[in-house]
Amino acid sequence: MAAVLALFVILAIVSGTVASDPDMLQDVCVADPTSGVKLNGFACKEAANVSAADFFFDGLGKAGLTNNSMGSVVTGANVQKIPGLNTLGVSLSRIDYAAGGLNPPHTHPRATEIVFVLDGQLDVGFITTANLLISKTIKKGDIFVFPRGLVHFQKNNADKPASVIAAFNSQLPGTQSIALTLFAASPPVPDNVLTKAFQVGTKEVNKIKSRLAPPKK
Numbered sequence: 001m002a003a004v005l006a007l008f009v010i011l012a013i014v015s016g017t018v019a020s021d022p023d024m025l026q027d028v029c030v031a032d033p034t035s036g037v038k039l040n041g042f043a044c045k046e047a048a049n050v051s052a053a054d055f056f057f058d059g060l061g062k063a064g065l066t067n068n069s070m071g072s073v074v075t076g077a078n079v080q081k082i083p084g085l086n087t088l089g090v091s092l093s094r095i096d097y098a099a100g101g102l103n104p105p106h107t108h109p110r111a112t113e114i115v116f117v118l119d120g121q122l123d124v125g126f127i128t129t130a131n132l133l134i135s136k137t138i139k140k141g142d143i144f145v146f147p148r149g150l151v152h153f154q155k156n157n158a159d160k161p162a163s164v165i166a167a168f169n170s171q172l173p174g175t176q177s178i179a180l181t182l183f184a185a186s187p188p189v190p191d192n193v194l195t196k197a198f199q200v201g202t203k204e205v206n207k208i209k210s211r212l213a214p215p216k217k
């Protein structure tokens with residue numbers, strides 16, 4: 001009987017915490033990245049040292065530089081930029097796309113994403129675990145949702161730049177870019193894993209590896 005009760009308690013706890021970041025237990029817990037304390041998130045800064053600056057960021061107002069091989073750039077406004085977001089379970093980012101730019105297929109392990117198109121037009125999509133592609137063309141003023149954990153992308157097929165604001169139900173959604181994860185990991189994913197997974201030869205694998213420089217930082 002006690003074992004059954006314990007199981008129910010565990011199930012209740014687990015099912016209450018899988019939906020998004022854990023709930024906060026106090027008004028604020030401004031991140032103190034210098035604290036040596038290791039926990040799920042960041043330790044809280046002393047209340048006496050908390051100020052408006054901890055809840056402020058002015059970095060999404062203008063377009064980021066898109067002159068890279070993908071023609072897109074993501075500017076994050078998460079707990080790493082806004083320490084006051086620690087324990088609050090939300091964050092934003094801005095994504096800019098050059099004409100023809102691609103935000104390549106990636107996943108956010110910790111958040112659902114909802115984007116609002118600031119400018120331009122994008123062809124967007126996500127793929128379900130049943131391998132169904134859900135895709136749509138969205139334009140200025142439109143909203144689209146990418147469910148948590150599913151692989152998704154945005155492509156600017158228009159001849160002028162585009163931009164979106166993206167919101168997440170996590171203070172730090174995390175990003176795994178599929179191509180970089182598989183072909184630019186350090187140390188590298190073994191060639192024989194990639195040749196078998198993609199049903200190609202070592203030459204093709206090495207060609208992709210050579211073109212995808214390891215991500216900076």
Ligand SMILES: *[C@@H]1O[C@H](CO)[C@@H](O)[C@H](O)[C@H]1NC(C)=O
Nearest residue numbers: 032044045046047048049050
């Ligand atoms: C507040 O911040 C200052 C400067 O960073 C530091 O010297 C001081 O110890 C902090 N006070 C508290 C109460 O944490």
Ligand SMILES: *[C@@H]1O[C@H](CO)[C@@H](O)[C@H](O)[C@H]1NC(C)=O
Nearest residue numbers: 064065066067068069070071
């Ligand atoms: C992108 O443009 C900026 C400013 O024009 C320049 O500083 C930077 O080196 C460029 N980056 C690349 C990868 O070309």
